[in-house]
Amino acid sequence: MRDVAALAGVSLKTVSRVVNREPGVSGDLISKVERAASQLDYRHDLTASNLRRSDRKTSTFGLIIEDVSNPFFSAVHRGIEEVARERGVAVFAASVDESPEREKDLVVAFSQRRVDAIIMTPTVREQSYLAYERRGGLVLVFVDREPRGFDADCVVTDNAAGAETATAHLLAQGHELVAFVGDDETITTANQRYLGYERAMASAATSIRPELVSREAHTTPAATREVLALLDAPNPPTAIFAAQNLITMGAVRALQMRGLQHSVALVGFDDFSMADALDPAVTVVAQDPREIGRRAAQLAFARIEDPDLPTSVHVVSSSLIRRGSGEIPPGR
Amino acid sequence: MRDVAALAGVSLKTVSRVVNREPGVSGDLISKVERAASQLDYRHDLTASNLRRSDRKTSTFGLIIEDVSNPFFSAVHRGIEEVARERGVAVFAASVDESPEREKDLVVAFSQRRVDAIIMTPTVREQSYLAYERRGGLVLVFVDREPRGFDADCVVTDNAAGAETATAHLLAQGHELVAFVGDDETITTANQRYLGYERAMASAATSIRPELVSREAHTTPAATREVLALLDAPNPPTAIFAAQNLITMGAVRALQMRGLQHSVALVGFDDFSMADALDPAVTVVAQDPREIGRRAAQLAFARIEDPDLPTSVHVVSSSLIRRGSGEIPPGR
DNA sequence: TTTCGTAATGACAACGTTATCTAATCCCGA
DNA sequence: TCGGGATTAGATAACGTTGTCATTACGAAA
Incomplete structure (x- = not known):
């Protein structure tokens, strides 16, 4: 960004404004900056951006399901992706394979990467260990199975x-x-x-x-x-x-x-x-399953927007x- | 981290050392820091860590496949996950749905999130547009279909x-x-x-x-x-x-x-x-497909380790x- | 006793970005 | 002609972390 600013002959902040499409930059400078950016193969760094930004949103979700190659769960994944895509959110997906230990490892791995939300199928007997993560602002939504010992949004089949x-x-x-x-x-x-x-x-x-x-x-x-x-x-x-x-x-x-x-x-x-x-x-x-995924993603977005929403359990009916x-x- | 350091009565750098398991910290301080960390619900921030670290590795891969819920591709996904898991790498997965425009969007989305490698099925007629990304150090591996107009590692069926x-x-x-x-x-x-x-x-x-x-x-x-x-x-x-x-x-x-x-x-x-x-x-x-995924992930790791490796096409045989x-x- | 090497710790800058605040410029009406 | 508000641009600090270098303490060798 510094290099782009130098080449375009503007300040760093102006480049930032152009990149983020903030208002208040003259058309002249916008095109100058854009030319410099493409000339230098500049690519915006979302991780650095996130570090500094006040909302601290990474536009990233973590998905923890039984098995990414299981047809039921991959359809859930697909449903989540559909909703996430519209909002520019990228989705990490991982399989727990019915392993409680792996469930915890994955939560930590995603939490360390500062995902905005984790959508998961619980495997561990008891999810109270997640209180710790929630305190840090992590949004948690459960799919397919309700959590135990932990009150959270959830989407299940009847x-x-x-x-x-x-x-x-x-x-x-x-x-x-x-x-x-x-x-x-x-x-x-x-x-x-x-x-x-x-x-x-x-x-x-x-x-x-x-x-x-x-x-x-x-x-x-x-x-x-x-x-x-x-x-x-x-x-x-x-x-x-x-x-x-x-x-x-x-x-x-x-x-x-x-x-x-x-x-x-x-x-x-x-x-x-x-x-x-x-x-x-x-x-x-x-x-x-696709509808289950879509609803789960929608719940996650709703909670990100308003963390104080009462938790809800959505039931998707079968036929x-x-x-x-x-x-x-x-x-x- | 600052708070942990304060509580443990040590410097920030010492906390960093403990968190990263760097040698040269006395056992006494290690336990003090760990106690403080757990007391404060401290969770290491991988995005900030990555920003500062010299190797700039995020331990993250991006996967772009036809459809995450297609049984063939979800098995590829699974194979990649198996190899990635061993190395502590998290995997973004997304569907292109045969849309060239979406392929490019996804590459940008992953690139902006600074993934270490993208494993993808090409949809766009021609992949030369990726040269730009590769110049920035991004590793690219193709699965299922060979890229066109772009020389890169690739895993395909015969x-x-x-x-x-x-x-x-x-x-x-x-x-x-x-x-x-x-x-x-x-x-x-x-x-x-x-x-x-x-x-x-x-x-x-x-x-x-x-x-x-x-x-x-x-x-x-x-x-x-x-x-x-x-x-x-x-x-x-x-x-x-x-x-x-x-x-x-x-x-x-x-x-x-x-x-x-x-x-x-x-x-x-x-x-x-x-x-x-x-x-x-x-x-x-x-x-x-699972083997295709495993090989693709292995190729990605090999290239990350040595970017100057000659590109190779791996053929997995069918039966x-x-x-x-x-x-x-x-x-x- | 002095000197030196080694091990443990800390101070500080920097990674790439954005928030905040200040400065410069411009246009308009009185 | 001037004041004042709006608009545009930039300087600076900070996000949470790690690399680099400096400092301290301590024991061993001279």
Whole structure:
């Protein structure tokens, strides 16, 4: 900037004004400065600018999600990017891989880089450690899962309601042996979805058989194993509710392996690519991850603008998409 | 930092030394400083640190890909993250959406934030505009597509060879009417894959019928339309080579719509989720996007360390995965 | 005892920018 | 002709940190 000022024959501050499009510089000088800037390959340094500026905004967000290559979370990422882009905000993205330690490391890494906000999926049992960061002015928004022990803005799917819809849909076909396959209790969404399953079963006055409940499906292969075990047991289910997209994929494989894809009903939570091209096409309760991302970003901007806003939890509703696998009747 | 120094009763410089784990500070003072730091909720400011430090490294990369929620590119992202994580580097990720203007905007946005390297998929016709950035010390690595008019490190799949393998595989089943469905010439990978298709056809002394070549499939729905047109034409193909994952998905739908999925052979370029669960399972030439990402990040680090390295193009090989759809014989 | 080398600490300037304040210039009306 | 307000430009300090150099203290060698 000093060099540009020298070449244009003006003061440093004038160059700063031109670069920041501040009013009060004559057109003559503006063009002189711009010519000098391009001649010298000048590129504005946002990090230095931020250091000095009074609002101390870096126009940067940090995003901490389960896995950047997971289709659900990458769609959330995409939604955030759409909103951030309009405001000139760049987004750091990182995967936690269900590791509490990594969650904390990432928060520190982003905080040290002075991001304006962190949008994250909590993994650590308890988020009270973030109070420290918030005191420093960092904005925190949670997506997909609500934080625990920490009051903050949050965007989630109506997990319990969606799971209830899915289960009720299977019960409405006349199924009584409806299995639940999901992840374990440490994952809040898995819990919520189990709750919805419970509610639907209770509403239909159908008792839950513990042997039809599997809560150990952490990955697609694990889900396949769990479903195979259910199918091979003495009293197999006639319908399955798979509580997450990777689990649904695993369930599809298991059903195919046993040749039961046309006889055992299946409804999955969260849509996935090619679900409509499978045979049978898979009925799902679809989330709207892109919308979740957009809302989270909007919440972050709103809070940056007014830090004293009351915290709010936004619920994005899910919708049942009937495709075939969920409409298979019992006893076929 | 000033406050920490005051509380610990030492100079600012000593705090800096402790924070950076520089040698030559007595254990006594180290613990005093650390106590003061945690008492004051002190958080090191990497942006200010970077401004002053002589190497001017921000430990930050920028990633510019087609779409963060595209499964191929999000896997590339993941690979980059794996390598970057080990070195404490945070990654900005953004989607260009095939927009040349946005590519340039993103380069500027990252450059202004003083990233150490940009890893990108080129969209603009011509990358010579980047010379400006490189003069400023920015490291540039290309992934998936080679840059044009600009010599730089690059990691690509063996597009032509993979496409040749795919096409030759179909020809080996006895097919003669092998269609090509791909994106247009502005996309270098689409070009390379068409080249491979041409080579395989030439090797088998099979002439290419222009009416079986479609190069207008930009999206999944477009691919479906193109394939339907091919199937409905007077002289339909008995086999299809789909030159990209989204196109393959579109082709699967089209074949299903016409009930031809078991009679027309299909090989796709690039694997996709659930390809093995479809009926028939889809034969593909699989790329290794995660490995592409890892290599790109490694190249970036190598060049940061030694800017005078000769530029290199790394080719990651693809592999044919036989699953069924590609092994359908002609005339069924 | 003096001198010297070494280790630990601190003072100060500087990184590239912007906020604040002051100075110069101009235009207009009285 | 002059005053006064508006407009434009510049000088200077500061943002939070680290590089450089100077200073201090201490023990060992002469």
